[in-house]
Amino acid sequence: MNKSSFHPDDFFKKACAFEASLILVAALLGWIANINPFADLNFSESAIACGVIGTIPLFLMFLLLEQIQAEPVIKIKNMLFQTLGPSLHRYHWTDLFILAAIAGLSEELLFRGVIQPWMESSWGIPAALIGSNIIFGLVHAVTPLYAVLAALVGIYLSLSLDYGGDRNLLIPIIIHGLYDFLAFVALMRAYRASLLTGSGQ
Numbered sequence: 001m002n003k004s005s006f007h008p009d010d011f012f013k014k015a016c017a018f019e020a021s022l023i024l025v026a027a028l029l030g031w032i033a034n035i036n037p038f039a040d041l042n043f044s045e046s047a048i049a050c051g052v053i054g055t056i057p058l059f060l061m062f063l064l065l066e067q068i069q070a071e072p073v074i075k076i077k078n079m080l081f082q083t084l085g086p087s088l089h090r091y092h093w094t095d096l097f098i099l100a101a102i103a104g105l106s107e108e109l110l111f112r113g114v115i116q117p118w119m120e121s122s123w124g125i126p127a128a129l130i131g132s133n134i135i136f137g138l139v140h141a142v143t144p145l146y147a148v149l150a151a152l153v154g155i156y157l158s159l160s161l162d163y164g165g166d167r168n169l170l171i172p173i174i175i176h177g178l179y180d181f182l183a184f185v186a187l188m189r190a191y192r193a194s195l196l197t198g199s200g201q
Contacts, residue, residue: 011087015099022106030114033121037113040161041169051174054160058153058179062186072145079142085191088184096184104177111136111154112161112172129158 026037065073088096111132119128137151157172 012091012095012099016102019099019102019106022110026106026110026114029110029118033114033118035114035117037109038169040113040117040167041109041173042166043170044168046164047168047170048174050160050163051171052178054163054171054175055178055182058156058175059182062179062183066186072143076143076146080187081191081194084184084187085194088188089191089195091188093185093188096188097181100181100184101177103180104173104175108157108169108173108176112158113169116158116161129155133158 023037029035030037066077115135116128116132119131123131133151133154136154137147137149140150141147157176160171160175161167161169163171
């Protein structure tokens with residue numbers, strides 16, 4: 001894939017609109033399943049702290065993958081670099097923060113706020129943990145390895161829901177959004193550096 005799948009000039013608006021539309025999908029599925037996606041969303045200082053701290057292992061994993069030279073990992077890195085790099089490098093970090101925040105909120109409302117509890121009500125917690133995150137992995141399946149990694153990240157996010165004993169959707173929302181932001185910034189910086197050295201696509 002040699003060119004971006006997104007037009008760089010309108011990437012931000014389209015990406016934000018797409019991610020925000022998932023909130024409507026969550027609301028619709030929640031209405032069908034009689035589940036309020038916002039029911040377990042509780043604001044507290046401890047939840048914010050857990051979310052920030054919980055982002056660290058995921059970002060360390062991201063940095064570790066950056067050092068791995070195995071072909072499947074290189075394929076993922078090249079794909080992200082070539083598809084997102086030309087778009088992300090045009091924006092300020094505040095734009096990337098907004099996009100990441102919307103993605104964290106919308107995807108967590110959908111997967112951890114509706115799909116997982118919906119499955120829990122029918123199949124129980126262990127099956128819902130696995131089943132909901134297989135779906136999470138599949139919708140991120142840009143490559144087979146990426147789908148597996150996304151599913152594992154999804155399991156991590158699902159487990160963070162009940163950290164401390166009380167279910168709180170704010171924790172995975174913060175982890176997801178903050179991780180996406182850090183990954184976006186890292187990708188943006190790498191692409192800008194490639195332009196300076198003449199190696200950008």
